[in-house]
Amino acid sequence: QDQIEEFRIGILGGENAQDRLNSHECLKGYTEETLGVPVKLFAPADYDGVIQGLLGGTIDMAWLGASGYAKTFLDDPEAVEPVLVKINLDGSYGYHSIGFARKDAGITSLEGLKGKKFGFGDPNSTSGYLIPSIEIPQTTGATMENGDYFGEVVFTGGHEQTIVAVNNGDVDGGVTWADGQGNWEDGFNSGALRKAVDAGLIDMNDLVEIWRSKPIPEGPIVLRKALPQEVKAKMTALVEGMYEADKDCTYNISAGESLGFKPITHDAYVSIVEARKAKSQ
Amino acid sequence: MGAALLRIDELTKTFGKNTAVDRATIQVDRPMMIGIIGRSGAGKSTLLRMLNRLTDHTSGQVVFEGRDVTALKGAEKRAWQADCAMIFQQFNLVPRMDVVSNVLHGTLNKRSTLASLFNLFPEADIHRAIDILDRLGIAEHAPKRAEALSGGQQQRVAIARALMQDPKIILADEPIASLDPMNAQIVMDALRRIHEEDGRTVIANLHTLDTARRYCDRVIGMLHGRIVFDGTPEQLTTGVARDIYGADASFSEEATSTEIGALNRTTRPAPIPA
């Protein structure tokens, strides 16, 4: 049981599958060197694919979103343990869920969305669903049920789809993630809006921010609990030391500028787990 | 009747290297019943199909009542087809549709596509169709599906469809080849009667000599796409027939006969006047 034959890393969505695999090539190389076993990368289509892999024991390591980690924990607390978290350039490890709408619709706040169509992203996304679905009702004082405050509430499937849907007017407002730093007109320093701007999909002049969540903890890198202790230690050390050893690779695996990864434990996610548990009732 | 009713002028059809009809020239001055005989492959069907414009000709001309039929296109061509009814060996009815509808198809050319799709045939047409069926002795089958009828009855439906067109000329391509002798006789009688009573020109391909002799005013013989005989039934001697069929001395007329009683006969029957 303290021997493994291969090491399997799951990579979450958000980017072109090939791009994801590619940006993790360096990690694959280091891991093979460190563990001395073949390493495989998997990039399933959605959050759930990676989570099922972790639960089923077919994936050994992944970088989950906070809500995804909570789901894994709630399904089976013995499945995985969080080990590291990404540190932003300012030393924090949080980001925000940003509510936004089209400027020409005349909406400037949640009030303006009353009776209109609201879009979440993926149900397993922290910023695209879990946190806004808890914090927005606290602001509005009503539930997120269809017709209660918003006219209709839908899932678009993901951050990218939400942005396009809002930009097209398919939904009147939506939520997505951003680091909340930098300028609105650039789509912030990082996040889904920034990617859409860089891709030329949207013009931030057309959009307005209507809501912003409290900081959300960045999701953890998790390892399967059943892995041999030695493997877990080696992998944690490898990723933690990556920022010193190879900045380019750190950039690749953390999807942008960061200060690398720092240790974290389950305690940081207790509130998210509770939130998710509350949603599951 | 000064000018020719129908003039076929050097009409030719080639399929690749094969010349199916070779400079056929026929002139018809007054309505009559014409039989075309010849071996299989002689070009009889091709000739009729060119007249109806089902097959395009290669060269030559067909002039009907002064109009160059072979030059028509599109709607005009279809209008000519409506004037020139065709009866097929295999009846070519719509088997799954009822008899009256099949007869009414004769009026398609006069009706708008949309109206015909929704079965909006005028009541007068329906009544006329039934009258025609009655004339042919099959009115009681009017509501049945065409496929439920016997071959002879189906061929009479086809004739009814032709009459429904109120055509100036009726072409019949081996109308009795798929029928048993009894039905063959009924169908040929009907065609003859139509010619006599309505004064319509009927041109029929026939594969048996005695039918041609018995029913036609004029017989045309074809061989290898060429017209090799054109005359009255009386002029059609066994010798001439042998030429047309390109047969050797073993040629026996009965071999081509489908007439009732042919099997029982040992001597040639006396020609029955039409």
Next chain:
Amino acid sequence: MGAALLRIDELTKTFGKNTAVDRATIQVDRPMMIGIIGRSGAGKSTLLRMLNRLTDHTSGQVVFEGRDVTALKGAEKRAWQADCAMIFQQFNLVPRMDVVSNVLHGTLNKRSTLASLFNLFPEADIHRAIDILDRLGIAEHAPKRAEALSGGQQQRVAIARALMQDPKIILADEPIASLDPMNAQIVMDALRRIHEEDGRTVIANLHTLDTARRYCDRVIGMLHGRIVFDGTPEQLTTGVARDIYGADASFSEEATSTEIGALNRTTRPAPIPA
């Protein structure tokens, strides 16, 4: 040959309320060719199928060479079936397999299941199969698929399969009913020759009187499941035939004939000695 070769004793088969074969009793003392005639539904097929044990009997007995055939079970029953070849109206070959394989199926009972599953037949058997096909004049079709052959050829393949069984008795259920007159003659000739040359007993259901007369040494007539005639072909007069077929006075023997030339005849042909 003192004891009877084959004794059928009060053999009966009922389907529900319907008695298909009713206390049939036949005794065969020496190899001969027997024809069974009778109307459709008379029970001919059922009788043969009981002999081969394709259909279980209701009561009675079949004793062949002293052995009670009707009592056999499992492997013994199959061994009897191997001894008692059956030829069907529809040939019952495996159409997608080649002719030789079909013939080789005649040996299935003698081969181990495993070997036959992989289609591994001994070379000697293959040679014998081809010899039999050659004897029946269809050796050149050996490698073809059965379905590619004409009806007459397929029936000869079925006979070859029967011969391959090296059977003690051959049953043939209307072997020529699906064949044209020419092929019918070839097949009946083959059966007769097998009887004469190999001395095997052949029992054939036949639906035409003249075939039975021409080929058989003994004719059995059935009506409503009962045997109503059993005698030589000479004893089979038109009157007796009328009884067997339950026909009225309009019964004409030609109506049941498929023999070549029947249509050309006006007088009854002289019986041809078998």
Next chain:
Amino acid sequence: MTLHADPMTAQISLKDQADRLFRRKRLTSLAIPLVVLAYLVYAFFAFDVPGLIDRADPENGRTLVRDSYSYKTHVTRDNRSGAVSVAIEGERKGAYPEGTSPDWVALGSGSDPVTTITLDGGGVVTFGPDQISYDIPGYGLVTARPGRTGANASFPEGPLPEWINASKNRVAITTDEARLSITRNKTELFRYSLGWELFFFTLDSPYHGMSAGDLASRAVNGEAGEIFHDFWTNAMWRHGEVAWALFETVLMAFLGTFGAAIVALPLAFLAARNFTPLTLVRQLARRLFDLFRGVDALIWTIVLARAFGPGPLTGALAILVTDTGSFGKMFSEALENVDGKQIEGLQSVGAKPVQRYRFGVIPQVTPVLLSQMLYFFESNTRSATVIGAITGGGIGLLLTQAMITQKDWEEVTYYIVLVVLLVFVMDWFSGWLRRKLIKGDAGGH
């Protein structure tokens, strides 16, 4: 004769009958299209088509179409440091090495710090040390001095045209030749060019920009291996991995289809009336088939992903399970339709039951089964594309992911072309094999 007492009345009643017949026919021939039409109208509103047309964004369609056959080069200036970089599609792997640029970009240097960009339509964009300018033919000069206080843009006299979207902090100018956006931090120019850039070689390959003739002569001179390697591992298009993905897709279809056939055949005997007289067993087998079939392969994928994790095996197993249901049903139908005469023929020679199946049943059903399997193989290639998108394997994943990110439309186009070609090839191949095997002797030996 009594039946036709009066021929006239008989005929009149016939006409009435015909009139009635035609009234009925008219009714049905009108009613069916009307019902269909009514349903379509209902659907039109149920699907909210008017609202959809209202909201549909043709601009998205245009972006998509343009992206599928063209690429854009980003020229980016960091307004704080003043550094200018050029990259194809703005991606790191498409970046021009420091200090190099395409010929329409004249990078600034120490002596002349202004970067000048010359566009096709005659427009000139300059990135100066303090000022950005865009000289738009037929409109005029736009200048901006981005900084802490905003974009600080100034435009020619008159109202702003609709292709300029300006706010205090952001200016976006979209012309036919390029798009310029200026914010406080960043100035970016997108220039569209035709083609799939870097399709064969990326910028870091020595073979980039070489003509086919040059490449051929180098290949002959022993560089074929390197040339192929550079092409095959092209970081932008990743031909090697795409080829693997295509192979994985076919592999899923192949294993799934034929695995299902192997599993379904024995089960089908259990579900065929003429082979399993026991109603209970038969019904059990049939309901099992219904369950396997009724749950779509995609849902099986989700169920199986827990046990097997992402990858092609999971996809193959999902196809296998679904097709076991379909094959089970179809095979048992084929078995029920077998011609009993052949079996009877074998029975009459004393063949054992197994022999009867071998020679009486198998040759009959083989062509039917085989042709069904090949049909499924072909159509499963298409399904495997979809399943791959969920299980994380094959071309389907690449395709759907490229679509969902909504920017790499040229890659989407490339994958679609490949999928269509693949399906074509499979269609042709299965047809060829079917003809070959079924015409040839599939049953006998």
Next chain:
Amino acid sequence: MSEISPHSRPGPAHVRDDYIALTRRKRLYSGMLLAIFVALMASGFMVADDRNAGGFWDGWTRVLDFPRVVLAEASEKVAELPGHIVTFFPALIETINIAAVSTLVGALGGMVLSMLATRGMARWPALIPLFRRIMDVMRAIPEIVIALVLIFVLGGGPVPAMIAIAFHTVGALGKLFSEVNENASLKPVEGLASVGATWTQKMLLGVVPQVAPNYFSYALLRFEINIRASAILGFVGAGGIGYELKNAMSWGQGKYDESAAIFLLLFATIVTVDQMSSVVRDRLTHGRKSEMLA
């Protein structure tokens, strides 16, 4: 007694050798074919197993894990199932509507295309290969691809799914219809041509009555397939029951009761339509299922 005529035929010895050689060759070929197939299956399995995250031999013992979790939760909250079924019924209707409309549109399009692509019926005989290729391409593009593109342009909802499925259906039914057409008799068409009927009249009066039962049976079968397809497209944002199923499924614990309810609805619908259509089709004619699941 006439002899069995011994025509001029090769001696049996010759036939024997030929046959035995032939049998050997066939045996060799089929042996080789079998070996190749087995090798392909085995190596294919090994490759797939290797490229998968979890191996086959470890995984199959856990196959029931997921269904067990779902069922456990569903049975715990069994009282809520009827409520869920009511909640999700409108989504089911939407899915069925998508399937029905796209089958209708696809059948109409397929009918026209198939007639244009059948010899003897084609309006423009020279263009037959063109129409055939068009059908092939329409058939080859997976629905999900078209749907995703359309969702990008039109936004999410049933219409992109409808168009995507209809597009594919035109190709799939067109191919089947044209096979039906090939078997239809051209005699009625010629008969109608001889009275001067237009192309539309010839097709609708001469061809459609012959082929209608087969068309109908294929269309029904396609409807069944399209229900599944439209449910699947819900997974990528095209609305309907698939959208609900995906959201419930991927949320996981806490919504597995909803997943179960949706799944029950979908499964019941598919089985019902399947049974109904097979009864109707059996009455009409025997459709060929194998070619349909394209």
